Structure formats: C-alpha cells, structure tokens
Amino acid sequence: MLVRLKGAVVYDPMHGIDGRRMDLFIRDGIMVPAPRRDTRIDHTYDVRDRIVMAGAIDIHTHIGGGKVNIARALLPEDHMPYAVQGSPILRAGSGHAVPTSFITGYRYAEMGYTACFEPAMLPANARHAHAEMADVPIVDTGAYALLGNDDFLLRLLAGKTGQKVINDYVAWIVNATHAHGVKVVNPGGISAFKFNQRDLDLDVRHEHYGVSPRRILKALARAVHELGICHPLHVHGCNLGVPGNAETTLKTIAAVEGLPLHLTHVQFHSYGREGDRGFSSAAARIAEAVNSNPNISIDVGQVMFGQTVTASGDTMLQYRGRRHAHPKKWVCMDIECDAGCGVVPFLYRDHNFVNALQWCVGLELFLQVRDPWRIFLTTDHPNGAPFTTYPRLIRLLMDRAFRAEMLDRIHPEARKSSILDSLDREYSLAEIAIMTRAAPARSLGLQTRGHLGRGAAADITVYEPNRNAERMFSKPALVFKDGVLVVRDGKVIQSTSGQVHATRPAYDRGIERVLKQYFDRYHTVSLGNFRIGSDELLGFGRSAISVHPCVPR
C-alpha cells in the first residue's frame, strides 16, 4: 500500500530540510522516496500548507514502573475528576498528573508523540515496568535501567573490582531487563539514605561502602561508553533541588573527563545561593558549561505552574521535600535494596518565589544553551508538570511576547532576580523539530525514528499552522504511527501497539556465575526468574522488540 502526503511543508532536521514544500510517500509503514510517475498511489492525504514533522520523542518521562503506580494509588483525587469514558476503540481511564497507562498513550499520541522513554526502571521492577508500558498504546516505549545504588554494584566498587567486571554487570543488567540505556539517580545517595546519611555530595563517602558518588558516576559512564550503548549515561545528579547545587552539577560535568553524559532535569540542578533568600538562578553558568562541553547533553525538566506529583527513585530528595507535600501526604520506600522510591504531590505556584524562580531557571536554560541538538524538551513528567503542558512550553520558547506576559504574572522578586526578560531568543520551528525529534532520536540511537528520510518508520505528525504555537502543538491535524493514521484533529481515532526499544551490549558470561551466587544468597528471586525473556516481553503486548546495535569502544 502506497500513501502520499501531498504538499507538505516539511521540517526534517536530520536531512537539513527546513520548511521545504514536498510530497512524502509511505509504503507499508516505511518512508520511501518519490516513486516513478506511473506508480499507482493507493491513498493521498492533502496536507497542503500544513507543517509536517516526524513523530515526537520524549526522552525522559515517567510512564511506567512502581513509583507511577504508587503515585496513582496515593492520589485518587488526581483521578476522580478526570474520568474518561471508554469507547468501542478506546479504553476507559482517568488521571491528570499521573494518568492511567491507556490515557497516557492516547494523550501523547494526540500531541504528536510517537515514542516515550521511561528513565527510571529499577532492574528488580523491570518486569512490571515493561508490562505496564505495554499498556501504553500507540507510542513506542523504552526504558533506562537504574543502577548506582544497588548493593551488587556498590560492593564491586567497594572491593575495587576492575572496570571489566563492572562493564559485564552493566551489560548483563541491560540485557536481562531489556533496557535501552542506563541511568543513575543520586549516585550512591539513595543507598546512603538507608544508612542514615541525609545528603551526599559528589566527593563524600558512603558510610557503609566507602564509595563516593564521583566514583560511581565515573564507573558507570565508562561502562556505558565502553559497551557502546548509544545513549550516554543518563544522570540525575546529587543534591537535586538544593540551593547552591549548581557547583555540584559543574563538578559532575568535570568528573567524567570528557566521556559522554546526559544530565537530566537540569533545571532542578541549576540553583545558586545568592540573594536575600539564599536561592538564585545559576542557569547561565550551567548553560555555559553545556555550551563548552560537547560531550554533555541535557534535558530541562521545566516546571509549569499547577498541581502535579513528584515521583522519583531519589528517596533522599523526596524525604527532604516531604514538608512541601500538597496535598499533605507522601510515600518513601525501599525497593529490593536496588534503589528507592519517593512520591510527594506538589503544587507549583506562580506567586511562590521558589517555584517562580524554578520556572525561570528552566526557561533560562532553554534560551541559553545554544545547540538544540544537545538540549531536549521535558518537564520530567510528572515531576515538573504533566506532559500535557508541552504545547504551552513550546509556545513559551517560540513566542517572546507570550513569555513576557507570563513573566508579568509571577512572583515579582523572582522576576527581578531572573535575567529572563533580557533573553529575546525565540525558537524556530526547525529548532523545535530538532529538540523534540531529531536530537532525541540521535541521542538514543534510533536510526529509523525522528526523521522522514528513506527507510524511516512512518511516524509522522501533521500540524495546522497557527501563530499560537500552543494551539498548533496541542492539536495535530493528523498523526501517523508506523504508517497507520491514529489521530485526526487532535483525537485518537485508532489505537495501535508500539514497539519496545532495547539494546543488547555484549558481556562475558562469567559474570553470571558471580551473580548467581549473589542472587542465591541475597535476592528475593533467582537469577533465572530475574531475567525477562523476549517472548515474555512480547507477551505483555508490544508489537515488536526493536534492538539497536552497540559499538563497543
């Protein structure tokens, strides 16, 4: 079946196409070059003057796994007023900050997103995380395995084990859990919390293992690099949310000595300690460091005002933030000695100095990091805001007047202490296409996603041009997933099942002997049951496993 999108205005940064009018062709879900003139075209969509991009990719969004479910259970009030009726083609569901899995998929698709990556999959929870993401319809999914607070790795590091064994362990975990990348959250800090340490800066030693976060970070960054996993180590650093943490963030960048690193929700890690309130923006310094270190990429974790819930593996941080819970309830727990989990509902207020400044810090980062290929659009859903606020965020980036208008409404002191009104950069459509499509695809090593060239999967979003970017990006005219029309006029008209993206770094089987002993002695499941089989994974309901090659270095 050959389908044509006629008269599209295409933004495809991977191929340097910036608003060129052209026809696009899809054959059986794959992008193909223009066929010979006499080829029969089965269906033509007239998309004249409409803006066409590849489907968007969210590189960091919490959509599956234990903490999301705990957040749902903790907040019935996030669900009762947001019930969605099912229909013959769509499942019922509910939720605003942490929607049910089906609603998550529909809402993402309705914004033109076709792939979402869960950044914090605890290996011990991987089975559940995948099963849950298999119920996120339409979009492709993938996950990063969370390491760096697990007893096994910390033992290896404490025992001064060589990098080779660490690499084998990391590779084994990635294979066993069908992960696409590796993430570290508050390196060592979640574990240290269980030993009654309430903070852990980059060079402070873990009381029990005697290992510093710097050590963990370097070992993991090296492992990911040497194994050739495409996406660099995904780092949620130390001291999240603590005033003055920009120093730690800068030290973190220096610590990896040029190895590739992805720093996530950097907004929460870019705070200074200046001013009367001891809280200021250090976005300029962080942006400068990102600009001058090409090995670093970031996603922002923008804060948007309103009710949401923060869900993180970082127990240390969440315990610190429990006093700010709104409504007043919170959960912190350990998960299988692998890491932790903390859920604290939160209301970001524009009239609150700290929240307003957080909002400014995020935007300052967006506007001061020059290379859109190394900065990705996220709100760290749901931690900074639900993902449904993306269209508004895009408008804030593209529309200076709107930004100024919003800036007028926030806490005046925050406004004064931010340089935001002096930043007049406006993102272009091409830059938005880079940061939401091409760049994440490149960072994740997805060769057939994030672009519209020959051989790409036909994940396509067609927007009705509108001067109001929020309106334009919240309601695409058409969305195709693997060539299937799934959304028309901003509403899902057909539900499909996406693929799961994974990577399979090679490792020395010898590690399994060591691991088996460890599992037999300490773990709640056996090694064989811990590992998820490919058949089992597909049995959860994804359409395919898309394995991305590793290039060992």
Added chain:
Amino acid sequence: MSDVTFELRRQPETWLDLSALTPDKLHGHTLTAIKAIRLRCGRRAGNVGDLFQVSGDDPLSLRFVDACRSFVRLGHGMTRGRIRVNGHAGHYLGQDMRGGQITVRGSAGNWLGAGMSGGSIEISGDAGDFIGAAVAGAMHGMTGGNIVVGGNAGKRAADRMRRGTILVLGDAGDFAGSRMIAGTLLILGLARTGVGYGMRRGTIVLGRMPAHVPVTFNDCGRLKMEFLRLLFKQTADSRKRFGYFREFGPEARRFAGDIAAGGQGEILVLLNASRRRSA
C-alpha cells in the same frame, strides 16, 4: 411549576452515574434538553430520556420516584435546589455537595455526603459505610452541612469529618467517628467497636453506653454540659418530629481522646436520653 420527575423505565444492569442531574446543572434546561443529556452507565452511555420517563418543569426541584441501588453520585456537588428520592439512592449520594437539600424516603449506600461542605441530606432508612467521611485519598471528610439518618448507619461514619453535624437515630457500625478532625456526630442508638478511633477533636454524642469505649479514652466522669442543651434545642427546633430532643438532659459521661493519636476529642454518653424516639 411542578417537580421534574424521573421514573426509571427499567433497572439499569450496572451502575448509573447521575452526577449530571443536579438542580444547578439542569437549571434553565427544557424537558427536551434534559432528556438529551448523556449519562454514564457502566461502560456505556445513554440518554436520560431512554433511561427515565421524565416530566415536570421546575428543574430546581427534582424527584426520583423509584430509585435503585445502581444509582451513583446522585446530587454530586450540588449547590442549591432540592432532590427528593423514593427508594434506594445508591452510593455517593450528595458527595461534595455544597448547598441545597436532599431527602430520601428509603435508604442510601456508602459514602453518603462524603466530603460535603454545605446543605442538608436526610434519609428515612439506613445508610451504608463512610457517611460524611473522606473518600479514599482525601485528607478530610465532610466540612459543613448536616446529615440525618433515620435508620442505622454503616461503618466508619464521620471518618475524618472536619465540620458539620451528623445525626444517626438508629445504631452505627464499627469505628464510628474514626479519625475525626472536628464536627459533631450524634448517635442515638448503639455504637459498636472502635468508636472515636484515632479522633483528634470533635464531639461524638451517644444515646446509649457502648459495650466498649476504647481504652485510649480517658474517663472524665459525669458532667453537666450546657452545650448539649443548645444542641438538643437546635435539633428539636429544626424539625417538628424531633421535638422529643427537648426532653434530653445535659448530663453526660465524658471520655476524652483518642490519646493514642494525641487527640483532644470527646465521646459524651448521655445519661438522660432513655426516652427513645417515637417511631
């Protein structure tokens, strides 16, 4: 003007969400418009007109003549007007209600008046669990208004209640007044296990001495409390048939607690309420 009356055409097979049919939401609607409103019934949806026979012309006064257990969320969030029900009014009757009046000749299910902040609900028969309580996840139950249950109440009546008055003329199930933050719960009949469990403040008035008062309540002995006289007078004045409340004396045995939760609430067991209500 006559009440807008809803008569079920047939029993719904599963729960029927009636939150769309409140006086404030229907105000200004014609009968035809009301019949066209979509209601959720389990996984499906249906028109009011297909589910009910509808008549009348005053949407500020609604009447459900043969209500059934499948009803849910009747009177949800209503702010004014009146709803009268004959039969079983279902779960979540008057949840989050802010004003107006609901009267039921018959009984109601769980979460009657849960989270309500104003208005009044009166049912002649029994009510289910969690009346005037906090729905799952909510940090407080009812914050205003009053509820009268003519029969018995289920478990956990007034759970996390914060303000307002609940009057149960019959008995109440286990854990009545659990986790109360404030407000008044009056049970003329018998209260069962765990009355006042975890209460912080507020008053539970009991017409009869329960078999067990939790050990985490301090017995303060017999007291004469003028506030009780006011409460009974107000109750007696509110409805003619509550005239007998005037004869209750202000003497009570007072228990303070729940100490286990650092609470400063009280359970007052009336010493002079032997004259039981007339049926």
